[in-house]
Amino acid sequence: MPFPLSPQSIDAIAEVISGGGGNDPTPPIGIYRSGPKIEKFMRACNVDFRVSGSRVPSLVDCLLDINRGFEPSAVFPRVIEAAADPRDFAHDPPRHTAVLEYLNNALRYDGFEIQQQGTKVRLVVAGHSTPVIATLSGVAETISFDTVKLDLERALGSIDSDPEDAITAACSTIESVCRSILIELGQPLPAKKDVSGLFNAVKQPLALSPDRSDLDQQIAADVRTTLGGLATVIQGVGALRTHAGDAHGREKGYARVDARIARLAIHAASTVALFLIETWQRKFPSRTLHRHDEPT
Incomplete structure (x- = not known):
């Protein structure tokens, strides 16, 4: 700061x-x-x-x-x-x-x-904050989802000083939400527990499938396009974590990413995490989404 x-x-x-x-x-x-x-x-x-x-x-x-x-x-x-x-x-x-x-x-x-x-x-x-980030932080606080809140604060605090760590924390925000949704619903965690694998695993229980038959055909096509874009965003955030983040180590002389890229990852991850939490609240209004940490 x-x-x-x-x-x-x-x-x-x-x-x-x-x-x-x-x-x-x-x-x-x-x-x-x-x-x-x-x-x-x-x-x-x-x-x-x-x-x-x-x-x-x-x-x-x-x-x-x-x-x-x-x-x-x-x-x-x-x-x-x-x-x-x-x-x-x-x-x-x-x-x-x-x-x-x-x-x-x-x-x-x-x-x-x-x-x-x-x-x-x-x-x-x-x-370093936008309406979606502020909303996500508020939602995470309201439902006592401190893992998301801590990941978000870590990401925001590292944008300039350590953008690689900010990217890693941004990706962890999505993973925390997906993992908690699956465990709360009694669903098994996927064999591949990276961010794309976790997101793919929550699509069915959250009714995020693009093949829903209860929608108008044109709207269903729009939903497919939007969800496809969402999946691409998640895949991109995960790839950034692998190639530019610090989760998998840094090579000697590795060229640091700049704050713009870190900020892009944080904004994208915050949008996805907020969408998943709000989808949970809409589909399961009487159920609380508890935090579930990564199994050790």
Whole structure:
């Protein structure tokens, strides 16, 4: 992630956490917190903080120390996500929207944005998330499908620093969903447990066969075309994992793929995974899709 943050972002974060100066007549952007409450907030983020003098300048100094510290990328996401926690604004959703907009107006210049994903917010690298990725993350959180969520977060976090790992994690997202669907339905896992084999195995129980007789002939042809394209996308993501990902090792002097290709794999895998989860929810509305890890 592109740290350190700019002074403008530091000031915006401090404004949201503190609620601004005590003598400011304008309504606070975030939640007004006294000195002890700011200390409590920071402790909850695993940051040791004591107000020394005025509360807002003390908080700014603390955030600047984090910014100059050894691992701002490990601390700032916790602090920023806690500052914009939707639960603190449940009584006033428009105010929460204003907080997100206020933070993003500063963070975007540093290459970040904070996004609502399901019932939580996440600090992400700007441009690395799309509506389908945000929706998938929210769905995965709602059904407690943390394998998909973790694979997705790993992929997004590795786009620039390790695009090969991002591709591997993107492929794992599809595999996690397919494997869990098969196990939940009591279906055997295919002999070939790669992403294409797993997808082919879930098509029949999810009624994704292009030969369905309950559809208009023209629509059935369109379905065949769409599902054929979906299968091609999955095959492509799997091939990228084999040839450019890190799942099967890297040859000495191997030319790294760039972030564009990693982002393409993540967007494609997210679309497929979301489609499969929503198909499950439509076909089995009374059943919960539980997570099933890969057998060891």
